[in-house]
Amino acid sequence: MSRVYNFSAGPAALPLEVLETIRNDLPDWLGSGMSVMEVSHRGKDFVELAARADATLRELLKVPDDYSVLFPQGGATMQMAMAPLNLSAPGDTADYVVTGSWGKKAAGEAKKFCDVNVAADASDKNFTYIPTESSWRRSDNAAYLHYTPNETIAGVEFHFVPDGDVPLVADMSSNILSRPVDVSRFGVIYAGAQKNIGPAGITLVIVRNDLLGRARQDNAHLMIWKSYADSDSMTNTPPTFAWYVADLVFQWLKNQGGVEAIAETNARKSSKLYAAIDASDFYTNPVAVDCRSRMNVPFILADAAPTGNFSKSRSLLAWPILRVIDRSVVCEPPYITLSAKRRLMH
Numbered sequence: 507m508s509r510v511y512n513f514s515a516g517p518a519a520l521p522l523e524v525l526e527t528i529r530n531d532l533p534d535w536l537g538s539g540m541s542v543m544e545v546s547h548r549g550k551d552f553v554e555l556a557a558r559a560d561a562t563l564r565e566l567l568k569v570p571d572d573y574s575v576l577f578p579q580g581g582a583t584m585q586m587a588m589a590p591l592n593l594s595a596p597g598d599t600a601d602y603v604v605t606g607s608w609g610k611k612a613a614g615e616a617k618k619f620c621d622v623n624v625a626a627d628a629s630d631k632n633f634t635y636i637p638t639e640s641s642w643r644r645s646d647n648a649a650y651l652h653y654t655p656n657e658t659i660a661g662v663e664f665h666f667v668p669d670g671d672v673p674l675v676a677d678m679s680s681n682i683l684s685r686p687v688d689v690s691r692f693g694v695i696y697a698g699a700q701k702n703i704g705p706a707g708i709t710l711v712i713v714r715n716d717l718l719g720r721a722r723q724d725n726a727h728l729m730i731w732k733s734y735a736d737s738d739s740m741t742n743t744p745p746t747f748a749w750y751v752a753d754l755v756f757q758w759l760k761n762q763g764g765v766e767a768i769a770e771t772n773a774r775k776s777s778k779l780y781a782a783i784d785a786s787d788f789y790t791n792p793v794a795v796d797c798r799s800r801m802n803v804p805f806i807l808a809d810a811a812p813t814g815n816f817s818k819s820r821s822l823l824a825w826p827i828l829r830v831i832d833r834s835v836v837c838e839p840p841y842i843t844l845s846a847k848r849r850l851m852h
């Protein structure tokens with residue numbers, strides 16, 4: 507068997523132990539004579555799996571009791587619509603801090619359902635920094651403030667949680683479970699699964715219970731968080747296979763020493779990569795040092811026009827940087843994009 511080091515955009519690598527467990531379990535899950543994809547989601551075994559996934563996730567992130575953990579489908583993109591539909595009434599204003607393309611997309615989606623005030627926008631410097639919090643133009647009565655703690659494409663990560671007394675809504679798709687987080691500071695945390703949780707097809711939403719009553723009642727049942735909270739996320743047939751893999755990943759994370767231990771690994775790996783880029787005179791990382799992402803590291807030519815295609819031979823010049831990094835960091839042969847390259851370390 508040959509496994510590559512997969513640092514591509516899109517779905518991320520799963521731990522080999524998890525894949526091996528899946529392979530062993532697949533034809534005959536828990537002696538049922540069926541795969542997990544074929545059993546009833548209402549059966550005892552699957553209900554136990556769902557309860558364990560909830561409990562392990564709560565333990566990993568120290569989720570307070572007054573929060574619900576939901577597993578809808580639809581990915582993070584669906585949550586970009588569910589946030590305004592569950593937290594605002596038509597005519598309400600929601601604040602958005604836009605530090606990258608995902609935050610921009612979330613603000614664009616919310617505009618269909620409520621008034622959006624872009625409180626800060628880092629597009630003036632090509633999403634390479636986080637505007638200082640004191641410069642944000644927040645509204646007086648915002649229904650909530652939305653931001654993206656890790657912008658996957660720009661490689662910009664918040665190393666602080668914004669202040670304020672309106673509910674904070676965070677799209678943590680690309681840094682959930684990569685570091686400890688004080689869940690009690692947030693109204694809602696959401697994340698697509700395919701980076702740090704498991705396969706695409708399931709989504710994680712952590713929502714403070716007092717916010718569950720705010721949904722628009724003319725909303726579709728599946729677009730209301732409370733529908734999931736009231737049904738243990740079985741409001742309709744759930745993505746059982748993705749949920750099963752998420753449960754295995756949560757257990758794997760726990761066995762690694764939990765989120766605290768994973769955070770140390772991520773800090774070590776990313777600082778090696780940044781050190782190599784900083785030492786290079788060929789590549790540079792364009793992101794302000796205080797908000798460099800531990801998950802996604804873009805690097806561009808230090809001294810070249812910012813547009814145009816790399817030739818394959820030029821892209822191979824990336825290897826001197828990559829060779830100094832330990833094997834757990836480096837991955838597939840360099841892929842060719844426009845002038846930017848990126849290593850994803852999920």
Ligand SMILES: Cc1ncc(COP(=O)(O)O)c(C=O)c1O
Nearest residue numbers: 581582583608658677679680698
């Ligand atoms: C920060 C962030 N938000 C949203 C998305 C979109 O997620 P999904 O494809 O699950 O809708 C991604 C995908 O990579 C992401 O990184």
